[in-house]
Amino acid sequence: MRLTGEKYPCGAFVVLGTGVLTSRTIDIGVLFSRSGPYADLGDQGYRGAIAGIEAVNRRGLPFRLSPVVADPEGNTDRYAALAHRLVSGGSVQHIVGCTTSWSRKEVIPAIEKTEALLWYPCVYEGFEASENVVYVGACANQHIVPILDFALPLFGRRAFLVGSNYIWGWETCRIARDVLAHSGGEVLGERHVPLGDTDIAHIVEEIRRKKPDFILNSLIGPSSYRFLEAYHALGRRDPDFATGRRPVLSCNLSENEIARIAPVAEGHLTVATYFEADEGPANAAFLESLDAEDRRIGVSAFFAQAYASVLMIAAGLDATDGGRAMDVLSAVKARDVATPLGALRVDAGNNHIHAEAHIARATADGRFEIVRESAGRIAPDPFLTRTNLAVPGMEPPAQPRPSLRIVK
Amino acid sequence: MSDSFSTPSFEGTSALILHRAHSNTEALARQFARIGVSAVTVWPEVEGHSFDGYDFLLFDADMGYDEQFPWAAGEAPIPTIALIGSEAPGRVTWAVSHGADAQLLKPIGSSGVYAALVIATHAFRRRKALESRVGELAARLANRENLAEATALLMVRHGVSAGAAYARLRRQAMEERRSIDDIALSILNETGTVKGSHGL
Structure with missing residues (x-):
């Protein structure tokens, strides 16, 4: 059962309780726009994060995750203030959120200042590597x-x-x-x-x-x-x-x-x-575990990446005995975490995932x-410095340099 | 200059950071590592190290001084990026006098280096292209009198119009793959009538 609480008395926040508290509870910020111009994608992120939290709470770990939900309603200017409210109280060290790059840029100053982490679960164009963002989606x-x-x-x-x-x-x-x-x-x-x-x-x-x-x-x-x-x-x-x-x-x-x-x-x-x-058995079990409503709407990479983000947070919390956000990140950089995207590893150098395509x-x-099917995991190269941009076998022949000199 | 859609890559290049060891230089090193640039931090003097072999120079605008550089102000042979902490005009002006092609503001966080490298690369190329263009124009200006003299000489020698005489110069230049100014100068040299100074 989901209950509304009064932890954050401002209208934008709703605390969803997940039942009787039998162990330590760790708050997870969930920051997606479920209305506005990209509401469908934001809703996928929201649903994936909530489903991930429910899945973790079924595992009988020594802690429970509790979502603290904030919805900027597609207004880029609201992200910074909401992220600041989430992390400034000190209870939220992990935010799963943002769909667009503009909104992510708005959230980064707040999380960098408080040594919190943003788990950004979307495909994006690359050319960024914040120490306090884990990029749980594909880059270019x-x-x-x-x-x-x-x-x-x-x-x-x-x-x-x-x-x-x-x-x-x-x-x-x-x-x-x-x-x-x-x-x-x-x-x-x-x-x-x-x-x-x-x-x-x-x-x-x-x-x-x-x-x-x-x-x-x-x-x-x-x-x-x-x-x-x-x-x-x-x-x-x-x-x-x-x-x-x-x-x-x-x-x-x-x-x-x-x-x-x-x-x-x-x-x-x-x-x-x-x-x-x-069609693998792991995905069948994952889909089987989801709410009928999530299945009816469709389960996309945006959903699965938000879900996988929560699984990685839980794996890091478990490994560090409920440690600080940056310790959680170090822990998941050191191990593969089983997720619907396969075994996921966060790159030690640039905080992006090694992902299949x-x-x-x-x-x-x-x-x-x-x-x-992807031939395997592709190492993230967010600045495209190591990627061969020529399609294999389609490199154009080298152009001979013009031999005539133009006289001015 | 590369096309606007091509993706700049700095993989395999190297940067010299002229700044005392500090959390700022550590943040720079992390950003450099992500984009495949090897970085070396040196302070305050480059002694024992040479600027040769580096593709970029990052220098401290706060505590830097002229004697750190073996070149005159504004003549850095590689793209330079100023690391600015104090925005006091004296320090900013000093950084500008050293021809900073781009800048990064301290404290250095987890972004900014890639964009600074792209901007510095473009600004440096523009600076070099301008320098070489200005040099070329100055040489041509200095040689203008010789060109007129050589044209007149050919007009008299072959009994042709100014246009035809100039066309001869131009043709000879193309055949010999030399500049027209060079050809004019060598014609005048043959007859011992060089007037203007040649070149810079």
Whole structure:
């Protein structure tokens, strides 16, 4: 049973009790937006964190976890104040939260000041490594690079890029350009639309004229749904644009979203650290343990990464006998933790996870089927300093240097 | 300069940190390690160490002084990043006089180094490109009189227009892969009529 408490008398906080206290209770901040422009993804993070806490509490460990929930409602300016309220009392040393990079940047000063940890359970563009953030999602060398490695040999090198007009869309498209430039590829067009904008018919028209081999879709939420709907309609009118022929690729479209918009996402390819469709026995047991409501909505990587974050916190607390946040982090850097994403390890140098990158195809009835299992865990390279950006086998021949000198 | 979409990588490069050992230099070292840069901390003098072989220099704007550098103010041969604690104008101006290509504010946390390296690399390239362009223009300016003289000489020698004489110079330059200024100078040298000074 979930009870509301009075621990934080401000309206934004609700303390969810989890039953009779039989042992030491450790508060876990849960900071997601369940309304606003990316509510679906925030809700996945929230549900994953709560499910993770419930799973830990069923284990009979010498401590119990208690969620302290705060909801910024999609307003970036509320994250800093809420994070500060969570950690300043001293009882919360771990926050599982944030979906967008902007909100994460808002939370970092508060947690760095108090030596707390933010467990950030989302795919993101990289180029950050705070000492006080654990990045429990894929960074660029674990998402855009592997999906392009997969797609270029199959579909071709001529791409069309479309994204929401903020850092995720900009940076994913920029890295895609970099990979294509290193692989003899070509960008036929790049369009960004404001977050939440659904006026995108002109983009599909441009794609129809330019006939790219594939489309990279970094749109978020309703923009993405409308785009997929319009592209699906184009594919029905003209088989040359069937998604099996010129597919749409994404690093962020997830289970709960394709279930909602089926059948228009059919053939869409997504790369992620986790898919509900994974057929292994560990995933079957994980899914079996979840609430019916969570299953009905769909269990995405955003859910599984938040859940895995809580499992890692619990493993670190267990190993350090309820130690301080930074000791918990040191403990999980020293061991693999079994999670729905497989055995997870936090990189000692940059606080990102060693993650798998699976690729799945959306079906007409709104599920994913995995088409390429990850070959293993990919070491995180958040600054893309060690990643070969050329798609294997597609490196362009070295350009001979021009031998004529221009006289001025 | 690289295209705006390419991802800068500093893997395998090295940085010299001219700053006393401190939690700030430890934070710098952690950030450098993450992006594949090997960093060495030295203070206060570089003696025993050389600036050669380093790709970046980070220097302390708070306690730094001119004699730490073997070059004149503003002529650092590698990209430089000022580590600024005190914002007192005297110290900031001193850092600027040493041509800081970028800066980091102390205390150093867990971010900022990557962006500073990107900015310093671009600023340094721009600084070097400008220097070399200015040098080139100054040389051409100094040689302008020689060019006019050589053109006139060819006009008289071959009975052609100014345009045709200049075209001859240009053709010869292309054939010999030398600059027009060089060709003009060698024509004048043959006849012993060099006027302006050549080069810098």
